[in-house]
Amino acid sequence: MKIAHNISALNTANRLNKSNKSSGASLEKLSSGLRINRAADDAAGLAISQQMRGQIRGLEQASRNIQDGTSLVQTAEGGFQEITAMIHRQKELIIQGMNSTYSDHDRRNIELEIKQLTEEIDNIARRTDFNTINLLSREDYQVLEDRSSLNVDVTTTGPFPTTVTDREVYYGFYPVGTPDHPQNVVTSTTGTTTNNEYDHEARLTPIVSPDGRPGFNDYEKNVHTQTDKTATVEFTFERIWENEPKFKELDIKHNSIGDIYFQTEYVVNSTHAGQYPDFGGFWDGNTVIEIDGVPHTLDTFTVDGGNILAGSLSIFYSKDGIEIEKTMMTDGTSFTVEFKVRNQSGADDKQIRFSTVFQPRYNAIYDISSSNGVPIGSTAASADIPDAGSVFELSNELVDFEIAFLNGGSYVKPNSLMTGSAELDSIANSITTVWESADLDDGGVLEFGFSLSNFNFKKDVYRFTEEYTETIHSIVETVTTDIKDIDYVPPKVDIQTGDQENQVLHIPLFNAKSDGLGIANLSILPPADPAVSLGQTEGALSRVTNFRSIYGALQNRLEHTMKSVDNYAENLMAAESRIRDTDMAKEMMELTKSNILTQAAQAMLSHANSNPQAILQLIK
Structure with missing residues (x-):
């Protein structure tokens, strides 16, 4: 037995120290939540964790950068949007000023608004900033290549x-x-x-500079074609008397200028009923039949005298069992219209009232004259079925003719005529007829009609010849082609979108002032040409639209980039957590184990320290 070295106590003390150390480590991990609190815990894991933490923090800042970039693009696009609206208004004003209904004073007022809008476009471009960075009036471009040209071609045609x-x-x-x-x-x-x-063309196309920087090609083509024609115009006139037979051989189109009536020679050797006026052509503008007091408007009868020469034409209609036949006849010297109304309804005592308004193709004044003092008027109309009586004539300043109505199977002259308004219009120059039947039995027929005849010309006919002779001395065409074709790299704002170098998105900055858009000199007043200003607004709209398209694409790209960065950071955080964070449940088990071992070791150390006391028994 030895007392100099208590090996059991030493061994137990060593175990107790290890348990205390393990318990301390577990307590540190549980209190910090980290598996790696110092490099000694896991040197390799600590190195990987620290690198990941740097990436995560960099990505979080990149996400904030992207948000700032999105805000910058939205700010610029908002300015472009208002500039676009003002250019649209300028285009509208220019088109308005090009209308000849506006006076010079009106155009000056329009010009004033155009100039005010131009000034405001410049103001918006200068004021649109983001954190003191101007976005819309940048002129610090780097020109890579300028292929612009101006060409003038002059062509003289001949001989x-x-x-x-x-x-x-x-x-x-x-x-x-x-x-x-x-x-x-x-x-x-x-x-x-x-x-x-x-002719105007404009476009903005993305390019890449030789050193890899993003740039644009600004292309604009303006073509002005001016044609100068020098000529002498002579007007020659002739008036020669023509005899009546020659005049009757012509297809006459009637027009009027003041009190002078004339006909234009279109087709030779076609004959119309009554020659002049052309009574072969009537518009039946309002044909109504009343059946037992119920009116029915028939489809319009339209007859062109130029299509009815010698012969006749019949048209048939049916309405509620009442059949209507209309026949038009001409022999070249008279015109006749006849109606036959048949009751095929199967019922007797049908009350029929038929009215129609015939209007000649040409407006003219017709006066009623007779030997028994019937008043003079402008229109001729019959009331009910006319009776036989005196001979009536209708006349205007060029021709006389007679009118007769179908009654009892034969044509007779009326003894009374109603006269209408003397006003010269398309309704006054018409012949209105009304026929009635008190009762029409089943199978019965109502016949009526009227005839125009006995035409007599009252004036001499003259042939007029007019000639317009244009002698062209020269035609000079000048084509000016102005082409702007520039490759350039615009100033830009760089957005750091990642945690590594070269992870950058470039936002180009443009010049949206009036001079950069080509609309600084818009005008509709001389000596400016409104058509040129209109083309300039088209080019400006094309440019601004291209700018907005670029910014819209960038904004969408930034939104997707931010989502990608946020996902990347989230995944790195999860990976870093798996490396460095402690497993609390596992560490609690380790701590419990260490505590139990510590308590056991303490008990065993007490026993080990008491073992040497047995030597005292030997000394007794």
Whole structure:
């Protein structure tokens, strides 16, 4: 037995120290929540963890950078949006000022608003800043290559002179005995007319500079084509008396200027009913049949006398069992319209009232004249079925003719006519007819109609010849082609979007002032050409639209970049946690184990220290 060295106590003390150390380590991990509190805990794990922590913090800052970049793009795009609205307004004002309905005073007021909008575009461009960084009025571009050009081509077409003649022949009426007018030059004018045409094209295309920097190609093409035509225009006039047979061979189109009636020679050798006026053509503008007091408007009957020469044409309609047949006839000297209304309804005592308004194709004044003193008026109309009576004639200043109505199977002249308004209009120049039947039995027929005949011309006919002769001396075409074609690198704002170098997104900055957009000199007043200003607004809109498209794409890219960075940081945090964070449950188990071992070691150390006391028994 030894007392100099208590090996059991030493061994137990050593175990107790280890348990205390293990318990202390567990307490440190549990209190800090970290598995690695010092390099000694896990040197390799600490190195990996620290590197990941640097990445995480860098990515978190990159996410904030991207948010700032998004805010910058939104600020710039907001300025572009308002500039776009003002350019649209300027374009609207220019188009308004190009309308000839506005006076010079109106155009000056329009010009004032255009200038005010230009100034405000410049103000917005200068004021749009982000953290004192100007966004919309940057002029510090680096030009890589300038291929702009200006070319003027002058072309003279020929050979000259050349002559073009426009000849018109028509027939009209002058007072009897008007002398002939020989063909001679009435006017002769020499001058130059200028025609301007403009073509505009503009685009902004992304490029990459030779050293890898992002840039743009600014392309704009303006083509101005000016055509100057120098010519002499002569007006020649002739008036010659024509006999009536020649006049009747023409297809006559009736027009009027003041009190002079004339016809233009379009087609030769076609005959119309009644020659002139052209009674072969009527518009049946309002045809109504009343059946037992119920009105029915029939489809419009339209007959062109130029299509009905000699012969007849019949049209059929049916309404509620009432059949209607309309027949129009002409022999070249008279015009007849007849109606047959048949009751095929199966019922007796049908009350029929039929009215129609015939209007000649041409407006003219027709006066009623008769030997029994019927008043003079402008329109002829019959009331009910006309009775036989005196002969009536309708006339205007050019022709007389007779009117008769179908009654009892034969045509008779009316003994009374209603007269309408003397006002010259399309309704006054019409023939209104009304027929009635008190009762029409089943199978019964109502017949009626009217005829125009016995035409008599009252004036001499003259042939008029007008010629417009244009002698072209020269046509000079000047084409000015102005091309802007520049490759450049714009100033930019760099957004650090990651935790490593070269993880950068470049936001280009543009010049949106009026001079940069090409609209600094918009004007609709002389000497400026409004058409040029209109083209300039189109180019400015194209530029601003390109700028906004670039910024819209950048904003979408920034949003996706931020989502990617946030996901990356989140995954790194999870990985770093698995390396460095402590497993609390596991450490609690280790702490419990260490505590139990510490208590056991303390008990055993007490026993080990008491073992040498047994030697005292030997000394007794």
